[in-house]
Amino acid sequence: MKTPREDTARTRGKLLAAAGEVFAEKGFRDTTIAEISMRAGANIAAVNYHFGSKEILYSEAWRHAFAKSLQAHPPDGGVAADAPPEQRLMGQIMALLRRISDKDNRAFWFMHREIANPTGLLTEVVREEIMPLRQRTESVVRELLGLCVNKREARFCEMGIVSQCINPMVVRSRLNQGGKEYDGPFRIDDIEAYARHVVSFSLAGIAAVRAVAEARRVKRKTKTAGKGGRP
């Protein structure tokens, strides 16, 4: 075996980039190797030569896109780990919205297409890539919620916050693409504004959930204390 040439790295890279584009745009099934090769300026046999199969290319393109997206927009949003939780939440929300809206990052759209049409990679990627991100958010949320709030409520909060970021971006990408805007709440420069909105909206929501839980706790304590209490 001779040393691999430099062409290899170049072509592989171009295929990976083109595959990222097309897979994110159309999903696994609706993407053709022909289109990927064309966009990469390579021959139709290149994918099988360099990657072995469409499946393998898909998997590598997804991981590649994910890594790039996390590198471009670190999950903490540039906020220091010892900053107050409100600011860390802001950082995470900004980072998430930027990851999604960044036109050079396809990782989110892979995810979106997988949720619509799972290929089998989904569960693996969710466990390895998504869960750590969600847990990071959940832990900030728990900090803000205090100790009286139960686990289910904390999950609900985290889910709701992330959903506020994800769903509007998905809808926007579909409905605003025909040139005309729908009822146009969203331009690209609104994303910062939307992030601020989500943060203040959610902080208030969190505070309310916390207040309810603490009131419940106090009431229960008073009650049981009157009856003699419990060890």
Add this chain to the structure above:
Amino acid sequence: MKTPREDTARTRGKLLAAAGEVFAEKGFRDTTIAEISMRAGANIAAVNYHFGSKEILYSEAWRHAFAKSLQAHPPDGGVAADAPPEQRLMGQIMALLRRISDKDNRAFWFMHREIANPTGLLTEVVREEIMPLRQRTESVVRELLGLCVNKREARFCEMGIVSQCINPMVVRSRLNQGGKEYDGPFRIDDIEAYARHVVSFSLAGIAAVRAVAEARRVKRKTKTAGKGGRP
């Protein structure tokens, strides 16, 4: 032309129901007429005989599903039109969550598949069916927000609230379906609880947005008043 037989209505109905199932499950492209006919217990030629084409069947199945879903879960959630806005919001959120989670209602899944892979019907259905629902929610939200809040903020609120309902249900349907639950925040009987969470979380968020806007308004007024005011 003789009078149409009774078979016609029966077969048409069975095809419509089966088409609803399969289209919602797989989307337009991945659905085959063969499968629809099979599930309906009809011959493969039945679709073309009764509807003319796959496209027409798709369109009719979607509208049928939409009508059924609105009928089963009216948008106001059974809350009177003169009830306080907090309760009306609760009703709308409950109705939305029930529409989505009801296993006999496919309308939401048509929508979901269309957003992933638009067929051309999407924009029409959004304009005719979705927009009225969103406006209904937006108007309750505006009521709760008061007059100081600008249009963009109101949109952000409405978007966020609806997103909190939609996104978790989508994710749940994909990740919990392999038998194993993921990190299992969601069982079916939790939907009422989640609805209550979304309502109290969002009411607090709305109140906060309102408070900020009103504070801003007061500050501006004081300032301009000091400088002589404006008519």
Add this chain to the structure above:
DNA sequence: CGATATTTAAAACAGTCATTTGAAATTGTC
């Protein structure tokens, strides 16, 4: 140069599926 790596165009291969057809069965009506 020569051995190996890469690119290429073309072909092979392996399907998929909506729609049509013409005959057979069914049903409402006279």
Add this chain to the structure above:
DNA sequence: GACAATTTCAAATGACTGTTTTAAATATCG
């Protein structure tokens, strides 16, 4: 009960899509 229209059926049509392989040509490195 027979006619005529309606509906069902199995099979065929016909057109299309797209991955992977092949074998020859070309480029590159040592």
